[in-house]
Every structure is written in structure tokens, then in C-alpha cells.
Amino acid sequence: MDRERLIDEVLMLLPVLGRGLGRPGPRELGEIAERGIPVDAHISPGHVQVLIALGRGPHSIRQLAGVVGVSSPAVTQLVNHLEEHKMVERRHDPSDRRVVLVDYAPGMQDIARRMMEGRRRRLREAVNSLTDEEARAFLKGLRLLVESFDGAKEEAAHGPHR
Amino acid sequence: MDRERLIDEVLMLLPVLGRGLGRPGPRELGEIAERGIPVDAHISPGHVQVLIALGRGPHSIRQLAGVVGVSSPAVTQLVNHLEEHKMVERRHDPSDRRVVLVDYAPGMQDIARRMMEGRRRRLREAVNSLTDEEARAFLKGLRLLVESFDGAKEEAAHGPHR
DNA sequence: GGGTTTGCTTAAGTAACTTAACTAAGTAGG
């Protein structure tokens, strides 16, 4: 397939995905409610990213900002929201009391995972129609794309003529 | 690779891409300005999608909404913005005067393409590090994902218990 | 030729970011 046409199609599809990820997914709230957990939370892509990142252990605000790809004030707001809904906790790093360590609230790791299940289910359907090889290529493409955007960010930071 | 971990990684990466697509790309405005075209426009992913869609000929607002994946009021606003900057034109379909046909403003097709060149360049770099086979698998994955989100949308529209 | 439907726009509201300005904690030199 012609590369230029492929690029056009990717440019058409990527924003659709970006928006789609933002939608709640109809069932997720109801399901959690059935388990007796008071979640009227609206979970955005950013929230999902934070919850997944915490799966690899506690993170500082700054670390989360890097991983999620947004500014620290944005992470502060994401964490505020998750904290209000008792999904995560803040505590101070004892070795450096400036840094705020964010972690799952006690016992919330599994529940957080279930909260994301609606989104994960749809993703799983899509990924499962791919062969192992295709899945690997797909992920490779995504990573390359992310890299290229990171590059663009730095380019912008150093000024257009550098 | 474990599918579940792959899904987590995709959930981490997709929002990053969604946001990245939104950034202007530092050079693009300057470059256009050099060509003497007065573009102080801020071009969002939605605008890019509209401009690409028009490459396949004029579209009604409703058609654009479908292709771009947003509501018609949103398209109205996108087109307003593009029209203010003389990128596109509105005209009435003579056979049905309700429908507004959107098309490139005269001579703007090439220029529109150049305006998107910054974004396309970064995308091209990424895509060009893929083999033909990988590129095909990547596109296939993207399409599947988009489908799965479209499905979710209808599911939501018909109510959660249907 | 009234009544419904369809296509688009206008209006109003919201979510998720951004940058700039501030506070508090750690670090280093004299």
C-alpha cells in the first residue's frame, strides 16, 4: 500500500481513537456500583493511565507527568479526582518531604482494574483479532509514533530554529 | 508477548497519541507564512481530519461528522474556523438546499496539504521504520480499534441493557 | 397545504488540558 495514503488514513484514525478512549463505556459505572463501591466517577483516559502506571508501584507526581505525557498541574488534578473517589492515596516520601508519592488506596488495586474492564474488554476484542506477529507490529508502530511526538515536543521546547 | 500487558500498554500509549496530534508542530505556521499565506490558524486534529476528508471530494456537514467521528455542531465549528482562514468554502447543494457542501477554497488543496506537512513528516518517519508487512498490520490494528469504539458508541446509544 | 422529518446552526455548558505565579522543602557557599 502506498505510504502516503497510509499516513493520511492514520491521520484520520488517530483522533477518532483519542476521542473514543475518552468515553466512559456504558456499563462500567453500573458494574462497580453493584459491588457496593460508590463510584460516580467519570474516568478519563488520563485517569486510566494513572491507574495503570500505579500497577508498577507508587509514583511521584512528576514521574506520573512523564509517563502520562502531561504537565504536573494536570496530574495534580487527575490525582485529586481519583483521591476524592478513594481510588488512590497521597503520602509524602519520608526521604524527601517535597515529593508526593501516589499509590492505590488500600485494597483498590483489583477494583481499579475492574473499573477499567469496560475499556479493556473492547481493546481485547480488537487485539485478539490480530495474530501474534500483527500484534507485535501494531505495538511497534504505536511506540514509534509516540517517540516521534516526543521528539516534536523537544524540538518545540528548543525553539523552531534549532 | 502477553496480551494483557499489551492491552495495558496500548491504554497507556493511545492517549499520548491523541494529545500529541493536537499540538501544532512548531514549524508549520512559520513555513506557511514564508509562502506569503496569512495563516495564524491553530490547526487541531479535527481540522486535519476535515482537510484530509475533502481530498476525496466535497462533503456535507453530516458526512464530515460521520467521517471525523464527532457531532454536527462540532463540524460546524471546525468548518467555521477553516472558512475564516479561507481554507474551505461552503456552498449549498443545488439539489437539496438544506445541505451545505464543504470544499477546498479555490487553489487551496495543495496549500492545505502543505499545512499538514509538519504532522505528516513526523508520521512518515515513524511509518517508514516499519516494513510493508508491519505497516499493514499496524493499520489493521488501528482500524479494528476504531471499529470497536464505534461499536461501543452504538451500545451506549441503545442503552446499557440491550 | 398543514405536519413531520432532516440538515445545519446557535447557544450554553463541561472536561481536560495549558502557562504563570505561589508555597514549602531541600541544597550549597561563605
Place this chain on the structure above:
DNA sequence: CCTACTTAGTTAAGTTACTTAAGCAAACCC
């Protein structure tokens, strides 16, 4: 140590890209 600088996080204010609801005008339908 205390003053000056740096780093981590939050608060504040503003922007953008959407959403739904309501309105208007053209087309369709017996």
C-alpha cells in the same frame, strides 16, 4: 547557620474541543 538558588507540588486563570438542547428552514408526504 542564613542567605540564595533549585526542585516538587499546588493554585489560579484561561483556552480548546467537544457535548446536548433548542431553533430555523428546506424537503417530504399523503
